[in-house]
Amino acid sequence: MQIIGNNGVNIEVLLVEDSPGDVRLTQEAFHGANPAVHLNIAADGAEAMDFLNREGKHARAPRPDLILLDLNLPKMDGREVLAKIKTHSLLKTIPTVILTTSDAEADISKSYQLHANCYLRKPVQLDAFESLVESINDFWLTAVRLPQQS
């Protein structure tokens, strides 16, 4: 059994996020929480699918251990990205966490309908955001058993 993050093995996280500011904050927060996390970035929904399907410039992309997905994205909406992941026989087992500023009940309910693994609200306050990233690390990358890389 391989424990991710130990023995110098990186934990691959795919962050699907179009705001460069949020990307940077997430990067810094993960760096603080767990240096073994390697954060891969896709700036829109179409790029996220290229990354996951290893197409084009992402031909050598790793399979992520965890996906953090914003809902409002250019080119392909986060809801559509989520639906594509969760209906794909090889991709559906990758835990996909919605991380968005929206707290609309319709978005929460729709995300769970589409089999998001969980829904987290991105806080505006910086310290709250850092502590949320820490919780993601503590729960998803420490307590949870993730499916093995294949």
Place this chain on the structure above:
Amino acid sequence: MTIIGGKGIPIKVLLIEDSPGDVRLTREAFRTANPSIHLHVASDGVEAMTFLRQEGIHMNAPRPDLILLDLNLPKMDGREVLARIKEDDLLKTIPTVILTTSDAEVDIAKSYQLQANCYLNKPVQLDAFENLVKSINDFWLTEVKLPKTAAVPSGKM
């Protein structure tokens, strides 16, 4: 917006577990972690589905905010319970956490295939088990936005 657990609204967790010892330990760990949790128990897979579909003796069962599901259960296996929950349009939005002693890769992979929300290994050590229950509370019942339980009439929030 309704915050679950706030204003005296209990958080309803359905634990599907056949071992009375594990039920008791889970109950005690949740009582310590968060007293506003109301733990409901179904001791086999058939009873779990009866509870979730509000049938028979569970006619007045509440809709749980979170389900904790063991894999190895009498009458109806946990994998089948999971498949039924995640194929049911009304039940599929309830976060369903696998909580089992199995750490077989095949069980982990199969659970995520069936759209389990996450997979947790039940530790044998008591303090590790208490910590795990605390992390379930801290993450799922604190950080996570859960779907609203349908019972709250809109416009009354």
